[in-house]
Amino acid sequence: MTGRRIALSVNGSGHDVWVLPSDTLLDVLHDGLGLADVRYGCGEGVCGTCTVLLDGEPVSGCLTLAVQAAGREVTTLRGLAGPGGALHPLQECFLRRGAAQCGFCTPGMVLTALDLVRRRLARGLGRPSREEIRYALIGNLCRCTGYTKIIDAVAEYADLAAAGTSPPAAAP
């Protein structure tokens, strides 16, 4: 197979990378660009550990070919960091609520939850209910926490964001 050069924009930085047509976005981000916050968990799009935002929408990196991301904006968990590496308010809620154990699912959880809250607020739908948070996180499996503390964290962030005390970070 022959490689081809594509332009990727990842967390606000441009990269020219050589990829094979069969390379997944996960392969390129994790192995090619060294982004360890995008993780192989199942390769089937079931577990959500490879979740990234592609033009702001959550996708599974294992089911997305790298060439599909050419010319588009990719955001990984690291892209949420503020100036000086400051945690995003949603990450602070995860920390405060003890919403990580092994931490392997955490990047995907945070990105999916952030997308939920942003979409709800952008459409004027208000904060998501606990039930809506559960539903939005179906595609992000966690085997350690039992989810309760993750949902606590997202609910706390949703309250903050809806109240405007901590507006969701602007879409990258």
Place this chain on the structure above:
Amino acid sequence: MTVTDPRLAAPRSGYRVVGTSPAHHDFADKVRGSLLYAADWQLPGMLHGRVVRSPVPSARITGIDVAAARALPGVAAVLTAADVPSNRIVELASGGLGELQVTMPVLAADRVRYAGEPVAVVAAATQQIADEAADLVAVDYEELPGVFDVESARADGAPLVHDVGNTLVTWQIRSGDAAAALAAADVVVEGSYRTQHAEHAYLEPEAGVGWLEGGVVTLRVSTQVVEHAATIAGILRLPHSKVRVIAAYLGGGFGGKEDMTVEPYLALLVWHTRRPVRMIWDRQESLAASTKRHPFLMRYRTGADRDGTITAQQVEILGDAGAYPNLSPRVLFAAAACACGPYRVPNASITSSAVFTNNVPASAFRGFGAMQVTFGYEAQLDLLAERLGLSRTQVRERNFLAKGDLLPTGERVGTCVEVAQTMHRALALLGDPPRPSGPGKLVGRGIGCNRQPYGRTIWFRDRASAWLSLQADGTLLIRCGVTDLGAGQAASLCQIAAEVLGAPLDHISVYIGDSALNPPAGGTFATRQLYMSGNAVLRAARELRDRMSPVAADLLGAPAGELVFAGGRVWAGGPGGPGEAADGGAAPAGTGVSITLAELAAACDRRSVSTAHLATWHAEAGAFDPRTGQGDTFPDYTYGTHAADVEVDAETGQVTVLRYAACHDVGRAINPMRVQGQIQGGAMQGLGYALTEDVAVEDGHVQAALFADYLIPNAHDFPDVLVDIVESGEGMGPLGARGIGEPPIGNVAATIAGAIADAICVRPARLPMTPERILALLDEKGGTR
């Protein structure tokens, strides 16, 4: 939703750091996504590995042709059994039954015994080439008859999995005269219970990177046990000092990374190619070939007086070990030792066997044999209640163990048993019973109590070591060989050291999981690390404090016995005396002048007083006599109760869990938020086990071929797990703690089965309790009306 926010709770019992829930170093890295797991390392010239596995469960290997694979451009090595210096996986034995009878080869030479057994291993420049090369390894199999369930395996004339016979081990525990007591009992209830193969399904698949450095084969892997370095050295015929295993922080383990996974294959490839190699098992490979939880077949007979007092219990357990021993002898031992649960049983007869089949090997999984039996003994208690017209809580309270009681093994229960309190608290969390949501809906409530050991089987003479060093600037280093599975194993050590030495948590760095650089702590399994390494760190910290105290006392002009180590300083005791709660960063109440820990370190240095200290904690030793079935088993137990309300849809058999509550006595909560997390996570894993998870091995082939086929709970499947924590202060761990890693998974299946039985008036006796099986039970009930 959690019941209380532990961050708001004041530290109990006068401790400053223990009993609070700070967010540790590992939490911060995980929430940032900056933690590097086993698959996240890359080295220059790194190759990629792939294991070639048998597609059939029982066969003779008549030929292996690796020529095509070796010829593929980019392939660096294709290794078979002939390339393994010592083709046997020999773990350090403890002296228990069933060990070393059969050894597992690293790569099968002439015979495969389960589908998924490794027969060759490949390394290539890219993963794609390695995968292609693995497909090109041509193995000729002559299929042989196999056995795929424990009853067939024990039948006369069954095909032998190994020449020694299909029964790997049989444990017997006997006390009193169970047969006579059953014959004399007012009532006898009987039941047969079946459990399934279950998958750990940690989100991080088995993975690691290996390289050769200074003649040392070094592996950085996702493992619970760095002590496997010795086993790997045996395989490569190297001195133990020439293999080093580093454990990355794990993306979950649950027992599935207690046996070796990628390690021997990585080591072989590194040794042969002299290059760095990475190996990651595909999720699908992990499902097909990694170890599983043992399916159990359990038969219980329980006799009792009319008032509900249990007089006798007979238990027979058959566990499907799969094709190789792994940890099956010990899993079935734990099953036998815990088969009567948290109840007094004066006359007991317990037989527990591990049986070889041509299924995928079963081994350690959170709960380790002591959890499957909960499904049995709790069902018996419910049956007894029903038979005698007692409530389920009454019959349990009549039989709960108490401190000082004898277990069927003849051991005395050495610490308090607060299981009744956990039962009442769990039920209190549930509140009033629910009402059915509509016609055709049936609601029910269940409870499940358990007794789960913490600490290794006692004949291991377990020990753990830790090394602390107060640095010149007053910060603290901890080195301890513990591995961290995500439960805060490293973080809790920091809290214990901070409590004793007064170093602020952000001034403490902890180095873990390295067989070469850290004092050995034993692996993280058997709910042993807080108990063992926690005690080692507590001892090291106290001994270091005692050594430095005279220096501080001299500087402060105060008695050494009255110093207070807190807030990065050492305080002279004042009128109120030491040991009272610190108020923020201010001087602890009742203290006077102080020096910083840096000043103390400098003073110790000037006086040649070492500020580094190594300490070892030894668990209690004991012995078990397998002939009499009497003796010592485990250091101690954690007790707890879960309670649940469910609704069953009589049309579809669907079970909806409405409310779920869990309460355990953890002795002392070092970090209450982490304790809650352990209980919530264990309960959720147990809910999957109870209702949806099934590897479904048919004729030796795993049917759950995709992760999508193996239904672990998602965020929407079950309600929040309500948690209450009892702190009896009476455990064998540091500061009176008990272990809580494994216990909270054990109660769940019994709790849900009890709730379903309450709803539909038939007791499920087989896991998982799928809608199809519930409908079958409803039909059965209808048929007998």
